[in-house]
Amino acid sequence: MAANLNLKVNGQEYQIKVDPAKRLLDVLREDLGLTGTKEGCGEGECGTCSVILNGKLVNSCLVLALQADKADILTVEGLAENGKLHPLQQAFMKEGAVQCGYCTPGMLLAAKALLDSNSSPTKEEIKLAISGNICRCTGYDQIIRAVESVVKARERN
Amino acid sequence: MAKKRGQGIAAIIYGTGYGNGFPDVSSATVEIHDDGSATVHTGAVDCGQGSDTTLIQIAAQELGVSTENITLITGDTDSTPDAGTTAATRQTYASGNAVLRAVRVAKQKLLQYGASVLGVNTPEGLEMVKGVVSVKGYPQKQMSVAELAFQARFSGVRLLGEGTFVTHTTEVDPDTGQGAPYWPYAFGTQIVEVEVDTKTGKVDIIKAIASHDVGKAINPQNVRGQIAGAVAQGIGYALMEEVNLGEGRINNPNFSQYLLPTSMDMAEIEPLIVESDEPTGPYGAKGIGEPAMLPTAPAILNAIYDAVGIRLNSLPATPEKVLDLLVSKQE
Numbered sequence: 001m002a003a004n005l006n007l008k009v010n011g012q013e014y015q016i017k018v019d020p021a022k023r024l025l026d027v028l029r030e031d032l033g034l035t036g037t038k039e040g041c042g043e044g045e046c047g048t049c050s051v052i053l054n055g056k057l058v059n060s061c062l063v064l065a066l067q068a069d070k071a072d073i074l075t076v077e078g079l080a081e082n083g084k085l086h087p088l089q090q091a092f093m094k095e096g097a098v099q100c101g102y103c104t105p106g107m108l109l110a111a112k113a114l115l116d117s118n119s120s121p122t123k124e125e126i127k128l129a130i131s132g133n134i135c136r137c138t139g140y141d142q143i144i145r146a147v148e149s150v151v152k153a154r155e156r157n
Numbered sequence: 158m159a160k161k162r163g164q165g166i167a168a169i170i171y172g173t174g175y176g177n178g179f180p181d182v183s184s185a186t187v188e189i190h191d192d193g194s195a196t197v198h199t200g201a202v203d204c205g206q207g208s209d210t211t212l213i214q215i216a217a218q219e220l221g222v223s224t225e226n227i228t229l230i231t232g233d234t235d236s237t238p239d240a241g242t243t244a245a246t247r248q249t250y251a252s253g254n255a256v257l258r259a260v261r262v263a264k265q266k267l268l269q270y271g272a273s274v275l276g277v278n279t280p281e282g283l284e285m286v287k288g289v290v291s292v293k294g295y296p297q298k299q300m301s302v303a304e305l306a307f308q309a310r311f312s313g314v315r316l317l318g319e320g321t322f323v324t325h326t327t328e329v330d331p332d333t334g335q336g337a338p339y340w341p342y343a344f345g346t347q348i349v350e351v352e353v354d355t356k357t358g359k360v361d362i363i364k365a366i367a368s369h370d371v372g373k374a375i376n377p378q379n380v381r382g383q384i385a386g387a388v389a390q391g392i393g394y395a396l397m398e399e400v401n402l403g404e405g406r407i408n409n410p411n412f413s414q415y416l417l418p419t420s421m422d423m424a425e426i427e428p429l430i431v432e433s434d435e436p437t438g439p440y441g442a443k444g445i446g447e448p449a450m451l452p453t454a455p456a457i458l459n460a461i462y463d464a465v466g467i468r469l470n471s472l473p474a475t476p477e478k479v480l481d482l483l484v485s486k487q488e
């Protein structure tokens with residue numbers, strides 16, 4: 001049995017038929033081919049599957065696809081605009097915040113969700129905002145510094 | 158009683174590579190193309206530690222071209238020569254050396270041809286810098302790498318190089334314990350400051366300074382990242398990570414029970430790079446993968462002792478264990 005699903009992902013409208021048992025994560029990766037969103041644990045513990053759904057950061061492995069009907073979703077593929085990387089992406093590159101890269105899409109979206117709701121977060125607020133996203137490679141320091149540098153650049157402008 | 162701070166230090170020596178006489182071999186091939194760019198093939202797999210970047214930098218440096226001119230193909234059993242596993246802190250050292258050797262062979266072929274074209278009697282009389290081959294001491298006489306490579310190939314010279322590096326070790330004599338089981342050795346020292354909550358037994362890391370001898374940091378940012386990440390793993394090992402086995406099963410097979418450090422558990426990490434120049438390494442480099450996590454746990458345990466005077470003899474130093482020891486110390 002397939003169900004109708006209407007989604008807006010990264011500004012683009014989709015009308016698709018999906019297996020109702022699928023998670024949002026599966027639809028993004030398998031049906032829409034947006035493999036930037038990663039699956040780490042599949043049970044809401046690692047944050048690698050983070051996407052922004054109607055303005056809120058969610059673990060897409062814990063959202064049934066049909067729960068996202070008519071939702072507006074941002075995945076890592078939608079961060080760059082007109083071929084230009086988002087300031088967070090540029091800062092991640094500059095600060096060396098990417099090693100294996102598996103946590104990176106989720107980290108970027110967690111940071112984006114923070115900056116959308118708080119334009120000048122403190123270091124503690126940044127740490128808290130990414131605390132649901134596990135990184136095994138970097139030790140977090142470079143990631144925190146990358147977000148801080150975007151905050152500082154914004155404050156200067 | 159309240160929160161108490163303490164500092165601890167630990168130093169390590171660590172043998173990198175497979176060691177103990179086990180065959181430790183890396184191979185690579187390189188071809189210089191008509192436009193002066195080059196393709197490197199090697200089995201070395203980048204798992205996120207940055208070996209791709211490092212190997213590209215080594216090839217670019219040796220060829221005197223920018224990194225954009227190097228294409229690296231790795232980890233394809235169909236087309237890349239074996240370079241051993243990405244393990245034992247060995248890829249920068251062993252595969253870095255293999256790539257360097259392969260590039261030198263290809264470069265030598267180009268210079269050999271260049272010597273005849275530029276009219277010097279030996280390729281040693283040429284140097285290759287910034288995409289240009291020129292006569293030493295007479296730089297007016299020069300040609301771009303691209304032009305020379307193009308001419309060479311159309312004269313039937315194929316600019317291919319193969320390089321293999323074998324790490325030299327011996328088995329340890331089981332009777333005497335003597336031998337040369339590893340090469341090269343990595344050295345490191347870390348200082349950690351902790352804060353122990355004497356009411357709950359929880360240990361917080363305040364700051365970690367991690368100083369490591371990497372021979373030569375081919376990519377300093379990558380090296381600092383490796384060190385910081387290793388300290389994070391060391392903190393997890395010291396304070397929270399424990400595989401709980403029961404009747405042949407893992408009882409805590411998920412991240413809500415097997416705890417990894419999150420951003421909230423991390424302290425300020427200050428990686429320090431020491432460059433001692435390893436004479437057998439590519440440009441003096443040796444590995445940093447594993448050694449950087451080794452001093453963290455002992456430094457933390459020493460810091461706990463410094464703070465509250467208790468010695469932990471098993472890991473991880475969970476709040477329960479710390480509190481138990483604090484209570485029995487008081488009794």
Ligand code: FES
Nearest residue numbers: 040041042047061
């Ligand atoms: S895959 Fe969704 S939280 Fe880990």
Ligand code: FES
Nearest residue numbers: 100103135136137
């Ligand atoms: S970069 Fe590897 S998990 Fe974060």
